[in-house]
Amino acid sequence: MKFLIVITGPTAVGKTAAALETAMHFQTEIVSADSRQIYRELSIGTAVPSAAELEAVKHHFIHTHSIFDTYNASRYESEAVKLLDNLFKKQDIVVLTGGSMLYIDAICKGIDDIPDIDPELRKNLKERLETDGLESLRLQLKKLDPEYYSEVDLKNPARIVHALEVCIMTGKTYSSFRKAEPKKRYFSILKTALNCDRAELHSRINARVDEMVNNGLEQEARSVFHLRHLNSLNTVGYREFFSYFEGKNSREEAIELIKRNTRRYARKQLTWFRNDPQVTWFEPGDTNRLIKFIESKMAEK
RNA sequence: GGUGCCAUAGCUCAGUUGGUAGAGCAACGGACUGAAAAUCCGUGUGUCCCUGGUUCGAUUCCAGGUGGCACCA
Numbered sequence: 001m002k003f004l005i006v007i008t009g010p011t012a013v014g015k016t017a018a019a020l021e022t023a024m025h026f027q028t029e030i031v032s033a034d035s036r037q038i039y040r041e042l043s044i045g046t047a048v049p050s051a052a053e054l055e056a057v058k059h060h061f062i063h064t065h066s067i068f069d070t071y072n073a074s075r076y077e078s079e080a081v082k083l084l085d086n087l088f089k090k091q092d093i094v095v096l097t098g099g100s101m102l103y104i105d106a107i108c109k110g111i112d113d114i115p116d117i118d119p120e121l122r123k124n125l126k127e128r129l130e131t132d133g134l135e136s137l138r139l140q141l142k143k144l145d146p147e148y149y150s151e152v153d154l155k156n157p158a159r160i161v162h163a164l165e166v167c168i169m170t171g172k173t174y175s176s177f178r179k180a181e182p183k184k185r186y187f188s189i190l191k192t193a194l195n196c197d198r199a200e201l202h203s204r205i206n207a208r209v210d211e212m213v214n215n216g217l218e219q220e221a222r223s224v225f226h227l228r229h230l231n232s233l234n235t236v237g238y239r240e241f242f243s244y245f246e247g248k249n250s251r252e253e254a255i256e257l258i259k260r261n262t263r264r265y266a267r268k269q270l271t272w273f274r275n276d277p278q279v280t281w282f283e284p285g286d287t288n289r290l291i292k293f294i295e296s297k298m299a300e301k
Numbered sequence: 302g303g304u305g306c307c308a309u310a311g312c313u314c315a316g317u318u319g320g321u322a323g324a325g326c327a328a329c330g331g332a333c334u335g336a337a338a339a340u341c342c343g344u345g346u347g348u349c350c351c352u353g354g355u356u357c358g359a360u361u362c363c364a365g366g367u368g369g370c371a372c373c374a
Contacts, residue, residue: 011338036338046338072335102337111334122336153332156341162334178334198329236338260327265338271331 001301002088002187005294007097008033008104008273009194010266012205014284016049018194019097021287022294023057026093031080032061033098033107036235038076039067044212044220045237060087067224067232070119077106081185088187093298101272108191108278110183117165125161137164145173190297193273194284202263209259212237218251236261 005026007019023030032038036046040063048054048062060083065071084107087094096107105111129137137160142149144167152159163174170177195201221241224233228242237258244254273279282290 034338035336070335073337074335077335100337102334102339105334109334114335117335153341156333158336158340159333162336166335180334231336231339234336234339238338262338263328267329268331268338272333272337275331 001092001298003093003294003298004084004107004185004187004189005093005095006033006104006108006189006191007095007194007290008099008101008191008269008279009284010201010269010273011099011262012047012208012266013194013196013201014204015097015099015194016047016053018282018284018287018290019095020049020053020057022291023095025291026095026294028091028093028095029058029060029087031083031087031094031096032059033076033080033096033100033103034061035071035073035076035098035100035103036232037062037098038065038071039063039232040065041067041224042220042232042235042238044215044217045235047208047212067227067230069232071232073100073102073106074111074114076103077111080107084187093294094187099269101269104191108185108189110181110185112177112179112181114166114177115170117162118169121165121169122161125164129157129161134160137161140164141167144168145175147173147175148178188301189278190294191276191278191280192290192293193279193281195270195273195281196284201266205262205266206259209237209255209262212258213255217241221245236265 005022007015007022009015019030034046036042037048038061039046042048043063049059053059054062061076061080080103084094096104098104125137134155134157137157138149138154141152141160141164145163148163152163154160166172166174166177196204217237218241221238222245224238225242225245227233228239233239233242240249240254240257240261243249244251249257280293282293
């Protein structure tokens, strides 16, 4: 029997430390499920594990890709599942940790098979969104895929654009690809999440942002400022500094905005995990209970 | 010590000619399938400083108290 231990939770709650302890206890490796720590050009603002932590336990998907790559949850799914195949050849347990909700779902449930989108097409649709407005795209979607039109959030440009991309590219409806059928995995998944008191989480976030700033986040952001149009850099911690560099706000305001946007991100993560019935919750400092829980679940199987 | 001004949401402040109140920010809830640290939707959360008085009814008017600020001593 193979077990994938998922340790997730809101940003800054202490996942890295808990995953490290758990992986060391079971003498195994860590697969990261973090959509920003995969980028080798980013370190400070993404809070990658320290050199010592990376030394102590083998990590995967940290600094493995470039901000220039077009990356997404689907690619992550195929790469990560392939990696897990290899890891499970020599291990019975693997730890998956990170806060990217969709990436975790991609591994646990899978993602529908949808063809890759031509970047030119996406660019064109985004331009049309600018010039003609959302309503024009909505009308086209209504014609091309009435089924999806009836259930999509009609105010959300990203959803409309993506559905249109698929319809135009494939000549089929986007809904015909949306099976939402969970993929069968041969390994068992134990999904856990960490959470603490909200006020405590906020002070952890604030302290971590201050630490990032002290460690040189501003310079790191400046080094990629000229690439700010890349999706990979539409990221909390960077975009606020970008608008400071553009003179839209002060440095102090940028730091406050990073804190606020990180808090909001944590709240969004909690909303997602809270509504996942498979999650078992733990306190961040209590890795012993987490490990006992894992051992008891493994004994059941 | 005296005089004046102020006290309403977590913060900054509106407002109620007496019928228990609303903006901005913060916060909170939700959606989510190739951008997901993305994108989008929703929600006022309140001893109107305290105690009396007047009144059918006081957050609003009156008196006293408390706290803050300013000026005069």
